[in-house]
Amino acid sequence: MGINHCHDNENNKDNNFDYKRKLIPLLKSVDKTKENIILLTTGSFNPIHRMHLEILNIAYKLLLSLKKYNILCAFISPSSDSYVRHKQPPLIPFSLRCQMIQTSIEEFYKENKDKDILKIFIHKWEGSHQYFIDFPDVIKEIQEQLDKIGNIKLLYVCGMDHYIKCHYSLKQNVVVVERKPFNTKYDKEIYKSIPRKMVFLIRDENSKEYSSSSIRDFYKKNDFESIKKATFDNVANMIIKFYDENKEKFT
Numbered sequence: 001m002g003i004n005h006c007h008d009n010e011n012n013k014d015n016n017f018d019y020k021r022k023l024i025p026l027l028k029s030v031d032k033t034k035e036n037i038i039l040l041t042t043g044s045f046n047p048i049h050r051m052h053l054e055i056l057n058i059a060y061k062l063l064l065s066l067k068k069y070n071i072l073c074a075f076i077s078p079s080s081d082s083y084v085r086h087k088q089p090p091l092i093p094f095s096l097r098c099q100m101i102q103t104s105i106e107e108f109y110k111e112n113k114d115k116d117i118l119k120i121f122i123h124k125w126e127g128s129h130q131y132f133i134d135f136p137d138v139i140k141e142i143q144e145q146l147d148k149i150g151n152i153k154l155l156y157v158c159g160m161d162h163y164i165k166c167h168y169s170l171k172q173n174v175v176v177v178e179r180k181p182f183n184t185k186y187d188k189e190i191y192k193s194i195p196r197k198m199v200f201l202i203r204d205e206n207s208k209e210y211s212s213s214s215i216r217d218f219y220k221k222n223d224f225e226s227i228k229k230a231t232f233d234n235v236a237n238m239i240i241k242f243y244d245e246n247k248e249k250f251t
Contacts, residue, residue, distance in 0.1 A: 015124035019145050022121065023072065027150055030070040036152045037063060039074035039175070040142060042126065042135045044084045046092050047239050048100050049210040049231045052076070053108045053120065058204050059157045059175040060118040072152065075123035075142065076101055083132040088213055090249035092242060094127045100235050107232035136169045155198065172197035177204050219243045220250065
């Protein structure tokens with residue numbers, strides 16, 4: 001899908017990411033001999049759960065261990081309502097999903113305040129449009145903006161299921177996090193591309209298997225404790241309140 005850079009309405013101006021203000025200070029304090037990296041993950045986040053943030057932190061730790069990259073920060077880019085409404089209802093509106101993501105980031109910081117933690121920003125450009133923008137176009141748009149700031153490379157972070165489904169669009173600059181043993185037919189193809197095309201494959205067996213659909217299922221069972229374990233306390237309260245107000249929309 002081609003991107004129309006004219007915004008849908010004037011309100012989209014509020015959703016433009018301020019690259020210069022947020023990134024230039026980060027660039028000033030990095031090792032000039034290393035390559036500058038920003039991580040990106042996209043999705044519905046309907047609702048967000050712990051693994052959405054943990055997958056970024058796992059990628060961050062791997063890249064740090066290689067000792068040749070400056071990982072400046074990460075972007076979480078939620079999809080537009082036009083895309084999410086076709087998924088399992090009820091649809092959490094874009095503005096509320098953004099609040100949940102921001103709250104998750106803040107609570108993630110609090111839980112890891114004594115650790116070396118990745119700086120995470122919500123990036124609203126994709127979801128603020130009235131039409132669906134596919135992730136390759138999101139990557140292209142953000143990389144074009146980064147090129148105006150300096151020498152910064154964007155790495156897309158996703159799970160193995162997404163990579164297998166979309167690997168033809170992810171030939172380079174991607175970190176794939178898998179929570180199960182690597183046994184797909186794509187293993188050989190993936191390994192051939194490491195590290196020449198900056199395709200990194202990480203096996204993570206310690207994280208819990210959370211999903212947005214499991215949170216909806218927990219709610220249907222009145223299992224609010226599991227919702228809190230799958231996400232963060234304040235976010236769980238926001239989710240439960242929204243679901244309580246939209247019970248009739250559950251399928």
